[in-house]
Amino acid sequence: MIIEKHEIRLLKEFYDLMAHTRAIRFIIVENIFNNNLESSDSDAINNARINVEKLQITSLENALFSLENIPFEGTRRILFLDSSKKIEVDLAYEIEELKKDIFYLKNGEKKFFGYLENIHSGFTEQVEAGVKRLEGLDFNCFITDRDGTTNNYCGRYRSSIQSVYNAVFITRFAKKRAEHPIIITSAPLKDCPGIVDVSVNPENTIIYAASKGRECIDLGGLRRTYPIEENKQQLINELNEKLSSLLTDPELEKFTLIGSGLQFKFGQTTIARQDINGSIPQDESAKFLKLVQGIVTDVDPDGNNFRIEDTGLDIEIILTIEDSESVLKDFDKGDAVRYLNTELDLSMSKGPHLICGDTASDIPMIEASIEQSDDTWTVFVTKNRALIERVSAISSNTVLVTEPDMLVAMLACLSR
Secondary structure (H helix, E strand, O other): OOOOOOOOOEHHHHHHHHHHHHHHHHHHHHHHHHOOOOOOOHHHHHHOHHHHHHOOHHHHHHHHHHHHOOOEEOOEEEEEOOOOOEEEEOOHHHHHHHHHHHHHHHHOHHHHHHHHHHHOOOHHHHHHHHHHHHOOOOEEEEEEOOEOOOEOOOOEHHHOOOOHHHHHHHHHHHHHHEEEEEEEOOOOOOOOOOHHHHOOOOOOOOEEEEHHHOEEEOOOOOEEEOOOOHHHHHHHHHHHHHHHHHOOOOOOHHHHOOEOOEEEOOOEEEEEOOOOOOOOOHHHHHHHHHHHHHHHHHHOOOOOOEEEEEOOOEEEEEEEEEOOOOOEEEOOHHHHHHHHHHHOOOOOOOOOEEEEEOOHHHHHHHHHHHHHOOOEEEEEEOOOHHHHHHHHHHOOOEEEEOOHHHHHHHHHHHOO
């Protein structure tokens, strides 16, 4: 598969291009591990450069060229939904991650760390401090969030394709330092698109736990699911049908194309009402929220089956579960850790474990791990002072960094 330089004007063309970069990156990562080129030795990378180039460095350069030539109007690039309807897009993630991959593949890991140091303030100091805290530890469970934790944020989930360097660093750590490597994400598992569709880690090296951990693919490729009561499944099916019908309105279609878009997860549905760039006027976003809330009320008038979590960007509609005292609650990532521990026989009573996150929704993962073993270590990616204090109060074995690239660089150093 070769990506040629070409003009991108339609949003569909953009998504098609990013899907092609996913295929190329997956092949490159597979080649790196098949040929034992994942080491930090830049000479090893450079000696195999001819072979890697055959697996499409040029394609990545052509993809970058095509993205950088999407025209601007003011400060935003413009794509078209059809022959006349425009949409503003911020392509910082897609462009910057391609630049990083190209530099990494051409120059090797040592020089790439210098590249990251130039773009992230405090990079070397934070990475070295984290490595010092964690070196020498082999983890039973490595459980991490994706977006904002191990992966830099992107304006659209569908185009948040994992980078080659990111996959190499995470996979190497998973292979050398973790018995059970797990990514828990709020995104769907696949085909919506889901985490499988935007990841380029080699197959059967990472356990993908999606929909906040209600569904997963284990290391043998088997899909497993948290049980959902039949009546609740019928309700979420009804909800999804009503939302799909609502979004056929041409004026509302844009909400499926920004940010998280429309995601039918297992036991949860997400629809974006805004993106990180504020592409939707606030009054339109608020009006859409009310429309969605009305549909949820129609389907579940007593509020016993769904909870709505409005992040300001996404509307999360979550099926409730009963806790140990038969009290209705949202299914959270702590419930996911407990479920996966049982379902996958993780033996979490035996540490150490490494839990990584970046938001308050990731804290239940730490708490659930500590319930099983005090030998729980945490890396949190945040600049939020209140969140730092909260995480530090829960776990004394906490490492703090300010960028996802710092976390994955730590993983790379720990697995050399």
